[in-house]
Amino acid sequence: MAQGTTTLAPVEVEAPRPRLVAPARHSGSAAKGRHAARRPAPPVAVASGVGATNPGANVAQLPVGAASEKNISGTDVNARPLSRPVEALEVAPGLIITQHSGDGKANQYFLRGVNLDHGTDLAITIDGMPVNMRTHGHGQGYADMNFLIPELISVVNVRKGPYFADEGDFSSVGAIHVSLIDSVERTMASITTGSFGYNRAFGVTSGKTGDGNLLVAAEANIYNGPWDDPDKLKKINAVVRYSQGTPDNGFSLTGMAYANRWNSTDQVPLRAITSGQIGLYGALDPTDGGNAERFSISGRYRDSDSTSATKVDFYAIKSKLNLWNNFTFFLSDPENGDQFHQNDDRVLGGINASHTFKGYLGGFRTETEIGAQSRYDNINVSLGNTVRRQFLSTTRSDLVKEASAGIFVQNTTWWTDWLRSNVGWRGDYYNASVSSLFNAANSGTANATIGSPKAGLVFGPFARTELFVNAGEGFHSNDARGVTIRESPSDGSPVDSSPFLVKTRGAEVGLRTKLIPGLTSSIALFTLESASEILFVGDAGDTEASRPSRRIGFEWTNDYKPTSWLSLEADLAMTRARFRGSNADQAAAYAELDGYPASQTGNAPGNYIPGAPNMIASAGIRLGEAKGWFGALRYRYFGPRPLTEDAAFISPATGLLNGQVGYRFDNGWRIQLDAFNILNSKSDQITYAYGSLLKTDALFAACFPAGGGAPTAPAAVCQTGIMDRILHPVEPLALRVTLAGAF
Structure with missing residues (x-):
């Protein structure tokens, strides 16, 4: 199939698409002075907890290349109540992060009206290391942030849109870059205990070693959650870093180690709850869960002066994931159930390097950055059917070697005091070799360039206000297994392969103003368009196409600090997301279900994009000085989403209020109480709509008669199951107490 010319196809998240066409086993988740604007180097600072100075204190003054770009200090990140580590990234305006199962699995992301699955089209890095995993066992772009220790964050840089030449794969909707601290002034330790068996211990220390600093940090965390079948999460995390010099002239070497294991209460059909089969916090398959490991070594080198700057980042990562899920229950296998196992075991490494030339050309100040980026993944990935985590059969198993190289150049020129331009270009080359261990027809090699x-353009400042205009193209890679596929692993039928690299296009115009003292306000209008794109469905080992779509929206962000002890924030993001064209296949599938409304509802053709949020909002207040009483309140609103193309199913909106209150003593000790879901909302943390089958459904007996008789329901109906709202509830009101000290 010809390579698409645009991207950002809507991705389904952890749920079989409610379409009947080519049903497949476990068709669950989609495998889916002014200076030149550049990502800030991490400042040398202390951790954001007890006895801290202010890491990244001046990040608000760093230059940005678009109205939607933002830099947030580690202090501001850690001033929020965080129920899980990845919520540190919700400092990105308009970003919602949810979880549909155990807290060891990668979270799910929503930004700019795009359902980003576990990281598709949202590039995340930690100190230059990519978090997104390509050709991953659970989904393309899988971004597991559970190894992040929030107290070690120095700066979070947020970018949106395909406007930056140094951003590559997965960055079409946005990119989030987390920089970690190099040192702390005092050794710090904390213990936290709270509702539902939550316990955490954390410590960090640093000291002079030779000509540099050695930092060591570790955490241990256990958690059961409110679930009828406890999560029994057990996590350990460690970071060791040696650094010399400054962020602009120096280097660091960092080692990380992470291990986690958990059970999970996955999403369940609403009918299972309303019928009393399970409670709101119950599970239909209590053996779901997983385990994960991650080990890495990374380095950072910086050398700069008034005429040039050199940046080098390198990394080597070993990661492993075993995951057991059951999304459709007894739709495919009436005896053993539909649980499946996904395994991803890989080693990857890469290097990013760039050099910036600073000077004047024709009397105009200019900076030109030239860079190269490379990455290599050696992957062992498989998908199989299981019952209670016991092996039944293999759907597919592959050895994949995937390599990429990218080059970029970007130039910033100051034409006048009120006008600067930023022009860039990047080129990328990808190569993959797939060895399918059980079906040679799906083996092969692939190459692609893009x-x-x-x-x-940036106009201003005029009255402390700047106008930004941005446009660009980007791309994301597809799962290499979907690029070389020829036959469905489920039934051997012919399938279309997917393009390796898929182009994206986006544009944005926005304003950023500091006209009112203490207030930074920005508004951005944006558009994203996508053409037909074929996605590899990790839960089925198959591929699946989507239609063209268009998204138009705006984001309004406000940060107000009228005094040293008071900060206010308010963000609003709204997006209109729709498919374009018609869907003849879906219309035919809908007709086949006629006479069975429980299966037909939600399968009508339409132009709504399942899971695309049209409104996301948040607001917060923070009070307190460096010592004495402090507190915070934050409200997060996740608007309703159409769950099917015809919007027959719509998710409820979810509003969560979290809070924090505490006291910082003069001697460096701190006591803190965090409260999550203060209003005790019973809403959904995340919602889907698709077909499934329970043994208590009347349709189950019609599709699988006792004694092995012939089904009385049509095959199309039995393959679809009962359409229903599938949900994972918000965790109830929870309290956590932290005692921390600096020594």
């Missing part, structure tokens, strides 16, 4: 131009 070019991506970028451009931006």
Whole structure:
């Protein structure tokens, strides 16, 4: 199939698409002075907890290349109540992060009206290391942030849109770059205990070693959660870093180790709850869960002066994931159930390097950055059917070697005191070799190249206000298994392969103003368009196409600090997301279900994009000085989403209020109480709509008669199951107490 010319196809998240066409086993988740604007280097600072100075204190003054770009200090990140580590990234305006199962699995992301699955089209890095995993066992772009220790964050840089030449794979909707601290002034330790068996211990220390600093940090965490079948999460995490010099002239070497194991209460059909089969916090398959490991070594080198700057980041990562899920229960296998196992075991490494030339050309100040980025993944990935985590059969198993190399150039020129331009281009080359261990027809090699131009203009400042105009193209890679596939692993039928690299296009115009003292306000209008794209469905080992779509929206962000002891924040993001064109296949599938409304509802053709949020909002208040009483309140609103193309199923909106209150003593000790879901909402943390089958459904007996008789329901109906709202509830009101000290 010809390579698409645009991307950002809507992705389904952890749920079989409610379409009947080519049903497949476990068709669950989608495998889916002014200076030149650049990502800030991590400042040398202390951790954001007890006895801290202010890491990244001046990040608000760092230059940005678009109205939607933002830099947030580690202090501001840690001033929020965080129920799980990845929520530190919700400092990105308009970003919602949810979880549909155990807390060891990668979270799910929503931004700019895009259902990003576990990280598709949202590039995340930690100190230059990519978090997104390509050709991953559970989904393309899988971004597991459970190894992040929030107290070690120095700066979070947030970018949105395909406008930056140094951003590559998975960055079409946005990119989040987390920089970690190099040192702490005092050794710090904390213990936290709370509702539902939550316990955590954390410690960090640093000291002079030779000509540099050695930092050591560790955490241990256990948690059961409110679930009828406890999560029994057990996590350990450690970071060791040696650094010399400054962020602009120096280097660091960092080692990380992470291990986690958990049970999970996955999403369940609403009918199972309303019928009394299970409670709101119950599970239909209590053996779901997983385990994960991650080990890495990374390095950072910086050398700069008034005429040039050199940046080098390198990394080597070993990661492993075993995951057991059951999304459709007894739809495919009436005896053993539909649980499946996904395994991803890989080693990857890469290097990113760039050099910036600073000077004047024709009397105009200019900076030109030239860079190269490379990455290599050696992957062992498989999908199989299980019952209570016991092996039944293999759907597919593959050895994949995937390599990529990218080059980029970007130039910033100051034409006047009120006008600067940023023009760039990047080119990327990808190569993959797939060895399918059980079906040689799906083995093969693939190569692809793609070019991506970028451009931006910044007008101002006028009255402490700047106008930004940005446009560009980007891309994301597809799962290499979907690029070489020829036959469905489920039934051997012919399937279309997917393009390796898929182009994206986006544009944005926005304003950022500091006209009112203490207030930084920005508004951005954006558009994203996508053409037909074929996605590899990790839970089925198959591929699946989607239609063209268009998203138009705006984001409004406000940060107000009228005094040293009071901060206010308010963000609003709204997006209109729709498919374009018609869906003849879906219309035919809908007709086949006629006479069975429980299966037909939600399968009508339409132009709504399942899971695309049209409104996301948040607001917060923070009070307190460096010592004495402090507190915070934050409200997060996750608007309703259409769950099917015809919007027959719509998710409820979810509003959560979290709070924090505490006291910092003069001697460096701190006591803190965090409260999550203060209003005790019973809403959904995440919602889907698709077909499934329970043994208590009347349709189950019609599709699988006792004694092995012939089904009395049509095959199309039995393959679809009962359409229903599938949900994972918000965790109830929870309290956590932290005692921390600096020594």
